[in-house]
Amino acid sequence: MADKIHFHTNGRTDFDLVLENHLENITKKEGYIYYEIVKRNFNTDGGNFLGVLLEIDVKGKTTDGEKETNLFVKKEIPFEKITVLDSKVMFRKELFVYIDLAKVVTHLQDSAKVPDEDRFKIAKAYPESNEEILIFENLAKKGFKTYGKFDILPLKYIELAIKELGKFHGISFVIEQRMPEFYENKIKTQKSPFNFNDDWKGLMEKIFLYTANLLGGETKRRIEDYLPIAIKKYPMYDNDQTSVRCCLSHVDYHFANILVKENDGEPVEVITIDYQLLDYGCPLRDLLFFIYSATSKDFRGEHMVHLKDLYFETITRYLKYFDMDIEDVYPRKDFEKVYKEWKDYGLIRTLYTSIFLFPPDSGLDVSKLSLSELPYEPSPEVQERVRGWIEEFLEDGYL
Structure with a gap:
């Protein structure tokens, strides 16, 4: 059985729990036997307005050896007063x-x-993406x-x-x-x-x-x-x-x-x-x-x-x-x-x-x-x- 996911953050939120379920599906598909997950907020130099951005690294072992999967996650930010966009x-x-x-x-x-x-x-x-959470490969890890x-x-x-x-x-x-x-x-x-x-x-x-x-x-x-x-x-x-x-x-x-x-x-x-x-x-x-x-x-x-x-x-x-x-x-x-x-x-x-x-x-x-x-x-x-x-x-x- 895979090790429990570890979020390097203070406290757990409902979003963390939902994301954890998505990540568990991904780690299964990627063939991890055990793993640890590290989460970081992504800094856009003040340029992001429409979502919370995270970088997530999955590190562990599969039957083929050591493996690392790098993900980029975007979470919806609901608007309180802006009605120009939904x-x-x-x-x-x-x-x-x-x-x-x-x-x-x-x-x-x-x-x-x-x-x-x-x-x-x-x-x-990743197909685990939905209308509230989008999960991508982290292109920054590929040099972008x-x-x-x-x-x-x-x-x-x-x-x-x-x-x-x-x-x-x-x-x-x-x-x-x-x-x-x-x-x-x-x-x-x-x-x-x-x-x-x-x-x-x-x-x-x-x-x-x-x-x-x-x-x-x-x-x-x-x-x-x-x-x-x-x-x-x-x-x-x-x-x-x-x-x-x-x-x-x-x-x-x-x-x-x-x-x-x-x-x-x-x-x-x-x-x-x-x-x-x-x-x-x-x-x-x-x-x-x-x-x-x-x-x-x-x-x-x-x-x-x-x-x-x-x-x-x-x-x-x-x-x-x-x-x-x-x-x-x-x-x-x-x-x-x-x-x-x-x-x-x-x-x-x-x-x-x-x-x-x-x-x-x-x-x-x-x-x-x-x-x-x-x-x-x-x-x-x-x-x-x-x-x-x-x-x-x-x-x-x-x-």
Whole structure:
């Protein structure tokens, strides 16, 4: 019989007991004869809002010898006052990706003999996962990490993330053609989880007006004039499923949700995590949000065209494994048209989510505060990013 599980923590909670049952099932499947379990809280530098994160190491012996299994656990944080999002809905979305979608993606890529370097990858989740607890392999133990919120991100990393995004959208187009019933019932039904209510508007007003006062002058007036436009346009962008080419969209595609592995300091591989905001909508939202949240104005001035082309070329290349022509799926002229028309999505989304992208080191207490009650006091580093976003959208005529 396996030894009793030992949690290295002060006291036991109901969550510990539930998790213990899940871990007991995992240890049985992994063939442990005896083992010990060590649990640690996972620090996200203030960047996690939607779940309690734990690292768990199972160490012991099987009939084949010594063994170690490294797990990563996410537990739902119920919201007390935030009604913009429903934590249970978000957990169901992640469960769909890691359990259901992962099987479909693996099957399709295996059937098409897509080589490992060109596959879209989904982290391994254990079937013990449910709508309250998600259990994954711990990718940190395989050398993956996230960059810090103020790190200067290497071009190579940005390129790898853009390629991974292209493959994610590409596999959605493949599912639409190869598995139409699954697509209709499981993908097109992925609605935006947001409730754009007065609490959301309160946060938008707080951040836009703070930014207006920060920059002052004629820019202040333009931002103030743009605020009601942004409040009207953003829900339209998020809920639009008819006027643009749609597919499965991550919606929260930024540096904190894209793990990277390095070799001698050079990024060599990325993998996407955190699908809690998943929906069916315009794929360019993911592209624009990632680029604007991850790069500086000068970087975009030098590389924006290249990154946009790289994204489209990646989808084109990926679809060829499935004998699909990008022009039949997402014609380049349509892509360019939507890119131009929707570019201000990048401004609205990055500005209002800057409070979450670059939180204070102490984090934000979303479990007890409403969105409009969250403190917005951007650091000098964040203010510099904000200036870059505003200047660019002024230059492009969106403000």
